Amino acid sequence: MKYQKLITTFLLLTICHVGVPAERVNNPSSNDPKATQETIHLYRNLLKIPSKGILFGHQDATLYGIGWKYEKDRSDVKTVCGDYPAVYGWEIGHIEQEAAYSLDSVYFSTMRQEIIKAYKRGGINTISWHCDNPLTGGNTWDVSSKEVVKSVLPGGKKHALFLTWLDRVAQFLNSLETEKGIKVPILFRPYHEHTGSWFWWGKNLCSAEEYKTLFQFTVEYLRKKEVHHLLYTYSPDNVSSEQAYFERYPGDTYVDILGIDMYHHGGKAQVQQYINSIHTVFGFLTPVGKRLQKPVVFSETGSEGIPMNNWWTEVLLKNIEAYPIAYVLVWRNAYDRPRHYFGPHPAEHSATDFVRFYQNKKTLFQKDLPAMYK
Incomplete structure (x- = not known):
């Protein structure tokens, strides 16, 4: 058993190192040989x-919040602590359908403006893509078929359709450009939480090889479409081991950033379970990130409705501050669902604790950001 464990560890480390160019050892860079200078600097x-600390992020931070939508330069985070997040999360589901607005009812034209504004502030933008089910015509949560991923890969009956979807993604990403012609660097996070089975690309809906091929094909296709301002983030849902984390890993040449999506469910009753998961995941991601010279991020987290007054300082910060995490991002504050919020807002019971979280020298917001693109 002892030797079997050693062999497993050796094989896993070998898999993790596949494709790492030798020149990156002392000169870490994006995997895209045509990456823009701003993307490489980021x-x-x-x-x-x-x-320096951990960057704080919030999904859809400047688009809407509790009781408001599309108000210029507003943010629930800024209203509470006087500063913008350092990281801004966005969602482009429905871009593939040439829709005017996303699955969260955000006009893409408005989103584009806010992404560019965040970049000009010096902030960092990360994008997820909950695309519809191309085989059934359902939404991203339609898991009625185990043939969807296979259908979009080369040779599949929905491959041609999927190429048009990727073309539309590429068009939107390439439109994220300043008036000076600078493409806004994006941390792109496709096909996330694949270790669960609630999206059509999930664990029980496709084989490991099919998932890897989907991720790899997407990266290669977007590069062919001249999209060279992306850093690709790999973000499974909560896992219990390094082996489970890397089971569907597409390879070092396709992944720039190692992320994890992990939420605190169940309120106070399950707080210790959440804390244990944080230490498990970042316990093994820390040495892997260092070895592979890839940033490690908490790509999605939070607790809906924030069940504890001291959640920010005693649950989140207290348990992540020891790890070299580049950023932590909490999910959105829905303008039309009063209990669906993951960030602070002025009337919320943890707002005072969030101010303490903001004031801690370990957390970094907009005003704390160094020049990330130089």
Whole structure:
């Protein structure tokens, strides 16, 4: 058993190192040989940022919040602590359908403006894509078929359709450009939480090889479409081991950033379970990130309705501050669902604790950001 465990560890480490160019050992960079200079600088600065602290992020931070939508320069986070997040999360589901607005009812034209504004502030933008089910015509949560991933891969009956979807993604991403012609660097996070089975690309809906091929094909296709300002983030849902984390890993040449999506469910009753998961995941991701010279991020987290007054300082910060995490992002504050919020807002019971979280020298917000693109 002892030797079997050693062999398993050796094989896993070998898998993790496949495709790492030798020149990256002393000169870490994006995997895209045509990456823009701003994207390369962002990558290198994300590797350095843990020595200063952990960047704080919020999904759809400047688009809407509790009781408001599309108000200029507003943010629930800013209203509470006087500062913007350092990281801004966005969702482009329905872009593949040429819709005017996303699955969260955000106009893409408005989203584009806010992404560019966040970049000009010096902030960091990360994008997820909950695309519809191309085989059934259902939404991203339609898991009625185990043939969806296979159908979009080369040779599949929905491959041609999926190429048009990727074309639309590429068009939107390439439109994220300043008036000076600078493409806004994006941390792109496709096909996330694949270790669960609630999306059509989930664990029980496709084989490991099919998932890897989907991720790899997407990266290669977007590069062919001249999208060279992306850093690709790999973000499984909560897992209990390093082996489970890397089971569907597409390879070092396709992944720039190691992330994890992990939520605190169940309120106070399950707080210790959440804390244990944090230490398990970041316990094994920390040495892997260092070895592979890839930033490690808490790509999604939070607790809906924030069940504890001291959640920010005693649950989140207290348990992540020891790890070299580049950023932590909490999910959105829905404008039309009063209990569906993951960030603070002025009338919320944990707002005072969030101010303490903000004031802690370990947390970094907009005003704390160094020049990330230089």
